[in-house]
Amino acid sequence: MTTVDPVPPTVDPAPPPSMRLRELVFGAACAAAVRAAVRLGVADALGDTPATAEDLAAAARTEPRTLRRLLRALSCQGVFTENPDGTFSHTEMSRLLREDDPHSLRYIALWCTEPWTWNVWPKLDEAVRSGRNVFEDVYEEEFFTYLNEQAPESAYVFNRAMTTSSRQSAQDVAALLDLTGASSVADIGGGQGHVLASLLERHPALHGTLLDLPGVVENADPRLRDGGALASRVRVVAGDCRESLPVRADVYVIKNILEWDDDSTRRTLANVRAAARPGARVVVIENLVDDTPSMKFTTAMDLLLLLNVGGAKHTRRSMVDRLTDAGLVIGEIRPVNAYLHAFECTVPA
Numbered sequence: 001m002t003t004v005d006p007v008p009p010t011v012d013p014a015p016p017p018s019m020r021l022r023e024l025v026f027g028a029a030c031a032a033a034v035r036a037a038v039r040l041g042v043a044d045a046l047g048d049t050p051a052t053a054e055d056l057a058a059a060a061r062t063e064p065r066t067l068r069r070l071l072r073a074l075s076c077q078g079v080f081t082e083n084p085d086g087t088f089s090h091t092e093m094s095r096l097l098r099e100d101d102p103h104s105l106r107y108i109a110l111w112c113t114e115p116w117t118w119n120v121w122p123k124l125d126e127a128v129r130s131g132r133n134v135f136e137d138v139y140e141e142e143f144f145t146y147l148n149e150q151a152p153e154s155a156y157v158f159n160r161a162m163t164t165s166s167r168q169s170a171q172d173v174a175a176l177l178d179l180t181g182a183s184s185v186a187d188i189g190g191g192q193g194h195v196l197a198s199l200l201e202r203h204p205a206l207h208g209t210l211l212d213l214p215g216v217v218e219n220a221d222p223r224l225r226d227g228g229a230l231a232s233r234v235r236v237v238a239g240d241c242r243e244s245l246p247v248r249a250d251v252y253v254i255k256n257i258l259e260w261d262d263d264s265t266r267r268t269l270a271n272v273r274a275a276a277r278p279g280a281r282v283v284v285i286e287n288l289v290d291d292t293p294s295m296k297f298t299t300a301m302d303l304l305l306l307l308n309v310g311g312a313k314h315t316r317r318s319m320v321d322r323l324t325d326a327g328l329v330i331g332e333i334r335p336v337n338a339y340l341h342a343f344e345c346t347v348p349a
């Protein structure tokens, strides 16, 4: 039988630097614990009533003693809480791991801890030294090619994670963009099309194009696909925006794309300029590393972008420089929400 501590262990909210550093270098254990909880469905198995590790183990089909250890490690981080009688309850963070939570971060948690990430993090020193991605040395392929052709499970997780992020920001983007006078919009690298669908739902006369890689658009949002509510106003294009951009639109939206290597950014913006008529709008939306309330998350993502695509999260200055180099005329730079900024640009005559 599993023994239960009568009182949950206390967690020091402000450990001394020597302990804080020890905790920091064990960051991988935290990430792995969250990933394991998601994959085992522990948060889904726990409802509103506190449950014992034995109950949860039966639902998740695990060993009770090892599940209890996992729950104890997570509870120290505020993901689940251990009650004085040894049962476990949800916290705000653990609820976000449930698949059915309206603000679920399940796929973001999986995405940030996918198997390939564990192979590239140990090479961060190499990437910092060379300034290049290490992904291609490890996997002998470009990141997105690997993802879509070799790692279907990771690609599924990535697309669901991007849709999660888009779902949370799509309404903010739709509210910000004044599309008065525009009859068409194109979302370049628009993932499964959540942002585009929000724009089309808000503007009933608007037509839209979704362009992304073939493996991504074949699973586009059902509203955009044949038979979907918005399908008659949508063109879905499978393509590589660095190669060509066969899309004419009044407004081009480019959200969270231009954080890959500079050459890809240059080629994409050159293709937008070549495809667009003079006066067309180009709205680039990014998380800025120098203007965000979430520095720990954004700087971590910035390093992961270095490792996988040789990219970076932009500063306001670096984004302005890339857009100016592409010959776009930059207008207003506005916050979309606390995490995203929109750079309003125009294609010159």
Ligand SMILES: C[S@@+](CC[C@H](N)C(=O)[O-])C[C@H]1O[C@@H](n2cnc3c(N)ncnc32)[C@H](O)[C@@H]1O
Pocket (backbone or CB within 6 Å): 144, 162, 163, 165, 166, 188, 189, 190, 191, 192, 211, 212, 213, 216, 239, 240, 241, 242, 254, 255, 256, 257
């Ligand atoms: C970080 S996600 C952003 C997705 C979406 N714009 C959003 O904000 O949710 C990057 C997207 O770029 C797409 N992508 C990567 N390489 C591409 C390429 N060469 N051409 C077109 N899309 C590409 C990916 O498939 C993915 O959907």
